[in-house]
Amino acid sequence: xxxxxxxxxxxxxxxxxxxxxxxxxxxxxxxxxxxxxxxxxxxxxxxxxxxxxxxxxxxxxxxxxxxxxxxxxxxxxxxxxxxxxxxxxxxxxxxxxxxxxxxxxxxxxxxxxxxxxxxxxxxxxxxxxxxxxxxxxxxxxxxxxxxxxxxxxxxxxxxxxxxxxxxxxxxxxxxxxxxxxxxxxxxxxxxxxxxxxxxxxxxxxxxxxxxxxxxxxxxxxxxxxxxxxxxxxxxxxxxxxxxxxxxxxxxxxxxxxxxxxxxxxxxxxxxxxxxxx
Amino acid sequence: xxxxxxxxxxxxxxxxxxxxxxxxxxxxxxxxxxxxxxxxxxxxxxxxxxxxxxxxxxxxxxxxxxxxxxxxxxxxxxxxxxxxxxxxxxxxxxxxxxxxxxxxxxxxxxx
Numbered sequence: 001x002x003x004x005x006x007x008x009x010x011x012x013x014x015x016x017x018x019x020x021x022x023x024x025x026x027x028x029x030x031x032x033x034x035x036x037x038x039x040x041x042x043x044x045x046x047x048x049x050x051x052x053x054x055x056x057x058x059x060x061x062x063x064x065x066x067x068x069x070x071x072x073x074x075x076x077x078x079x080x081x082x083x084x085x086x087x088x089x090x091x092x093x094x095x096x097x098x099x100x101x102x103x104x105x106x107x108x109x110x111x112x113x114x115x116x117x118x119x120x121x122x123x124x125x126x127x128x129x130x131x132x133x134x135x136x137x138x139x140x141x142x143x144x145x146x147x148x149x150x151x152x153x154x155x156x157x158x159x160x161x162x163x164x165x166x167x168x169x170x171x172x173x174x175x176x177x178x179x180x181x182x183x184x185x186x187x188x189x190x191x192x193x194x195x196x197x198x199x200x201x202x203x204x205x206x207x208x209x210x211x212x213x214x215x216x217x218x219x220x221x222x223x224x225x226x227x228x229x230x231x232x233x234x235x236x237x238x239x240x241x242x243x244x245x246x247x248x249x250x251x252x253x254x255x256x257x258x259x260x261x262x263x264x265x266x267x268x269x270x271x272x273x274x275x276x277x
Numbered sequence: 278x279x280x281x282x283x284x285x286x287x288x289x290x291x292x293x294x295x296x297x298x299x300x301x302x303x304x305x306x307x308x309x310x311x312x313x314x315x316x317x318x319x320x321x322x323x324x325x326x327x328x329x330x331x332x333x334x335x336x337x338x339x340x341x342x343x344x345x346x347x348x349x350x351x352x353x354x355x356x357x358x359x360x361x362x363x364x365x366x367x368x369x370x371x372x373x374x375x376x377x378x379x380x381x382x383x384x385x386x387x388x
Contacts, residue, residue, distance in 0.1 A: 061364040135329070136322035139355040140362050140374050144301055145318035181364075 003027045004048045007039035015265050016085030016110060019075055019101075020047040021094025024118070024182050025060070025149075027053060029167075030091065034245045037254045043087075043261065046079065050093070052182070060179045061143060065189035072097040073104065080108050087261055089113035091245060092214070093186050099193050099223065102202035111203040111264040113257050116242050117223055118215040119190040121183065123242065125152070125213035137184040146177035154213055154242030164246065197223060203231035205260040207253055209240040233260070280338040284385055287331040291382045294324040295375060302371040325355050328378070335385065344388050351381035 005028055008014070018038050020031045028035075028047035035045040051071050052063030079086045087110050090098040095114040102112045121133060136142070149168055155161040204227065208220035217236060224234040235256060240247035245254075298321060300307065332352030339345050354377040362370040 058364070129323075132323075132326055135326050139322070139325050139359040140367075140370055141318060141322045141325055142359070143362065143364060143367050145322065 003029045005032065005035060005045070006047075007035055007045040009039075009042070009044055012042075014044040014083075015042040016087060016261070017044045017046065017079045017083040018087045018089060018261065019079055020045060021072065021088070021090035021097045022047065022050060022053070023090075023092030023094055023116070024186050025053070025178055026092070030243065030245060033250070034089075034254060034257070038258065038261070041258050044083070046075070048075065050097075057179075061181050063182075063185065065185040065192070068093070068097060068185070068189065069100055072101055076101050076105060076109070080105070085110040085265055087111045087113065087264070089115065089257065091115045092118045092242065093189075096186070096189055096193055099197075099200065100189070102204065103193065103196050103200055106199075106201045109202050111205070111260060113205045113207070113260060114220075114223065115207050115244050115253070116212055116215065117206060117208065117219045118186060119194055119219035119222055120215055121187065122216045122218060123212050123214040124216075133183075134187060137180055137187065142180035142184050145180045147180065148177050152213060152241055155247055156211065156239065156241045157246070157248050160246050164243075194222065194226075197226035198228055200227035201229050203260075203264055204229055204233070205256065206232070206234045207237065207244060207256065208234070209237040209242065209244055209247075211238070211240070212242045214242045231264075280335075283331060283334050283338055287328070287335055287385055288382055290324055290327045290331060291378050294321070294328055295378050295382075297321050297324065298371070298375055298378070302368070302375065328352075329355060332381070339388065341388075347384065348381075351377060351384065354378075354381075 018035075020028070020035055022028055022030050027049055031047045035047055039045045051067040052060040076086065076088065086108070088098040088101045089112070090096070092115075095117040096119065098112045098114050099117070102109055122130060126133070136145075151161075153161055153164050153168065155164060204223075206220045206224055208217050210217060220234055220236075224232060237244060237247075237249045237253070240249045244250065297317070301318070301321065329352055332348060336345050336348045336352060339348055355374065358370050358374050358377070
């Protein structure tokens with residue numbers, strides 16, 4: 001069952017396009033409400049399953065971070081050929097891919113919204129020996145080890161957590177295990193992005209939870225401090241875990257994202273008018 | 278004395294690692310349920326890290342230069358194989374990794 005979605009305005013002209021990327025072991029399902037909200041506010045929204053996250057679980061073992069990058073780049077280029085304003089937003093792995101797009105297409109991308117950016121695996125849910133995880137991942141063990149999805153599933157809100165738990169058990173909305181090969185590729189991608197952060201000049205909104213169970217605020221702080229963008233904002237949430245789009249502060253996140261998109265559209269339009277004059 | 282103690286620890290870790298990794302490689306049906314698989318593989322990962330750590334300790338303690346170098350290759354073998362391995366050739370590289378661990382034990386016992 002495909003969970004990809006495209007929400008395109010047929011009747012009115014949209015303000016711009018928003019390309020969304022889901023997280024590691026996730027699916028576009030986790031972006032659905034966010035996408036719908038942006039669509040209702042005048043944006044065309046696009047979200048597709050990342051390579052390795054298809055119907056066959058084995059696919060995640062063969063995917064490389066370059067496949068994710070190529071996928072992200074080609075989708076961005078495709079949208080850019082059709083829309084003036086293209087924004088990119090993502091959660092977890094998707095946030096890192098959004099940063100990668102910002103690095104490569106700094107002139108073309110209108111803005112980046114990076115949610116729960118995962119540059120380090122250092123959240124509170126990870127075991128005490130988490131500093132040894134990268135060593136384990138560098139060995140053959142990563143192909144044999146799937147860390148089972150467990151409480152709190154990145155969600156602080158109990159009601160939502162129980163719903164997601166049931167959906168995950170059915171296997172309808174994402175993977176029920178974390179394959180270590182996926183983490184390995186995510187960390188490699190993060191290292192590539194981290195090295196180039198000082199070349200990042202695109203407007204960016206970073207949203208990260210103080211209680212993120214997968215990756216601490218260190219990731220967002222590293223991005224915020226090292227990028228060269230003059231237009232940057234970091235918002236820390238205090239009542240959510242990793243899945244900020246489903247947790248207690250989701251409305252706040254949606255509204256902040258919309259505020260960011262609208263404000264950066266205005267800048268573009270004013271620039272266009274000035275050029276015309 | 279430190280060399281002898283390190284040798285004993287390294288050989289013990291390697292034997293345990295060989296047994297557990299052989300089980301995982303040749304009897305995969307035992308580990309289908311990832312929830313049961315998880316603690317077992319966490320232990321295996323820990324043994325790999327211990328193998329690498331005591332391998333480095335032995336590299337330092339072994340007095341002869343050429344033996345130090347051979348030991349370093351064995352110590353780094355999990356990283357080298359980890360870099361080369363692909364999902365399609367997983368079985369082959371698993372057997373190769375087992376072979377390296379067994380060889381390192383024989384080497385350490387002989388020197």
